[in-house]
Amino acid sequence: MNRINPAKLLLSKWTATRPRHKEKHFLVTELFRDEQGTVLEIELQAVLTRRAERLAWHNLQDAEHWKMGWK
Helix, strand or coil, X not given: CCCCCHHHCCCCEEEEEEEECCEXXXXXXXXXXXXXXXXXXXXXXXXXXXXXXXXXXXXXXXXXXXXXXXX
């Protein structure tokens, strides 16, 4: 399990362990917060295609799907 500080996710780099559509490397481009400032979701952008998807930041803790940095 990846240990993550959600406040430091912006512009962090991630590698998908099971790439889809040749999209392997991703960058966190936006954080979505609630009224108290707690990070709920992030926007991940594929480096190759610039396609963006929104997902819960907790998904990045799954080491079977995501690795920190570009590898």
